[in-house]
Amino acid sequence: MRYISTRGQAPALNFEDVLLAGLATDGGLYVPENLPRFTQEEIASWAGLPYHELAFRVMRPFVTGSIPDADFKKILEETYGVFAHSSVAPLRQLNGNEWVLELFHGPTLAFKDFALQLLGRLLDYVLEKRGERVVIVGATSGDTGSAAIEGCKHCENVDIFILHPHNRVSEVQRRQMTTLFGENIHNIAIEGNFDDCQEMVKASFADQGFLKGTRLVAVNSINWARIMAQIVYYFHAALQLGGPARSVSFSVPTGNFGDIFAGYLARNMGLPINQLIVATNRNDILHRFMSGNQYVKETLHATLSPSMDIMVSSNFERLLFDLHGRNGAAIAGLMDSFKQGGGFSVDQERWTEARKLFDSLAVDDAQTCETIAEVYEQTGEVLDPHTAIGVRAARECRRSLDIPMVVLGTAHPVKFPDAVEKAGVGKALQLPAHLSDLFERDERCTVLPNDLKAVQAFVSQHGNRGKPL
Ligand SMILES: *Cc1c(COP(=O)(O)O)cnc(C)c1O
Helix, strand or coil: CEEEECCCCCCCEEHHHHHHCCCCCCCCCEEECCCCCCCHHHHHCCCCCCHHHHHHHHHHHHHCCCCCHHHHHHHHHHHHHCCCCCCCCCEEEEECCEEEEECCCCCCCECHHHHHHHHHHHHHHHHHHHCCCEEEEEECCCHHHHHHHHHHCCCCCEEEEEEEECCCCCHHHHHHHHCCCCCCEEEEEEECCHHHHHHHHHHHHHCCHHHCCCEEECCCCCCHHHHHHHHHHHHHHHHHCCCCCCCEEEEEECCCCHHHHHHHHHHHCCCCEEEEEEEECCCCHHHHHHHHCCECCCCCCCCCCHHHCCCCCCCHHHHHHHHCCCCHHHHHHHHHHHHCCCCECCCHHHHHHHHHHEEEEECCHHHHHHHHHHHHHHHCCCCCHHHHHHHHHHHHHCCCCCCCEEEEECECHHHCHHHHHHCCCHHHCCCCHHHCCHHHCCCCCEEEECCHHHHHHHHHHHCECCECC
16 A cells, blocks of 8 residues: 655555655645445454454554565554453443444553553554664654553554653643653653644654654654544444445544544445534634634634644645645645645635535533533443533534434543533542552653753653663
8 A cells, every 4th residue: 555645745654654754744744546446245254253353354464565464464453452451442332323433442541542552552663673773753642642551562563752741731631651661762841832842843853863863753644644543443332233235323532533534434435424513622623614614713712622733734734635626735735835835725615515424513621521411311331521522523514313323422521620520520430450550550751841941851862761862
């Protein structure tokens, strides 16, 4: 399989190289040159497969030519073997034909484990083969950092540096990062905010001199492998609910359009999906596009669902590329006008095309808490605030009661106690067994000033399993 850039100028890459790439050299994002398509019979024949075997069938075409089948199978079995539930992604019924797909049974209790557990293993496999080492420098507002560290902690060939804003992530989130030790694990608390952290990561990709020739790898959702891993659970859910003979709808809490873009790909690969609902918090750039064809940056608001607090939605470019007939020059033009400070609208027919599949809703903090309380009353289930936004959007935007509606349950509620307590159901919260001693564990973390040079010096001092690069 070959991968091409959404801006049409960067060279095409194979899977291995796309795994190790950040943004394409033209500023675009990589997407498969040709999406695989499965027949209904083929999909139907996968019913009842264990998760890792389904994952093999769905993802195999994407890695062909880079990873032999037997190796890929082994990697997948290991990856999904670490999840704490034997179904890996169980469905829980909330209401008539309404379900939550629980994606929080991985080591860090959020859906990001599905992709980052795999990414760490894929990186180590490919690097071992090449005899190379890489450095990861990533920024996190909470969930990505712990999932990336958990995914890479056993990697022989990866050193990982995760920047989080000092004193601005929740205690559970911080401890999930800082209580993991290893000579290749480096937590850095920056005396600044999340944007400061992200800017440092971007600047480090732009000028990699401080790495002395070691390659820098991206772990945010611009990395294609993350999107790829998320396609699988759409198939998994649909197969449990009568698919592919019956179509299914999904409601997806999203900020960067990563998770929902995976659903869009699942549909284009042959899975009958009736409706995809974009569920956002008050940071609603995606909702403003879907409801009014305006893609315009606005100020950032801190919400009770911090993992979706974004101003710009990085993966949206991948959808725009398809909406524009995969014309890279058109996307480069749109992104340019966006960068100039404006926003943009797309041609009416393209927007109408998108609206055939997508609906959207923006949900504020008060409505989020209301939904947590409502669902608790109806079912005894405690939702995390992101999932609650998905449920709210599902209930308001649903087109048909006859078609099963699946809400992606993106995190375990213990990660976000503020929202759950505000909703009045905090007493029902409990840490899962494997994290029950989280608050007693030792922590390790380096606090650094909001200064790019200081961070880069730290990375080059410690980037080779704690020793200088
Ligand atoms: C990362 C995250 C999201 C948003 O994911 P996208 O890639 O923006 O779709 C939603 N919920 C939780 C809990 C997350 O950690």
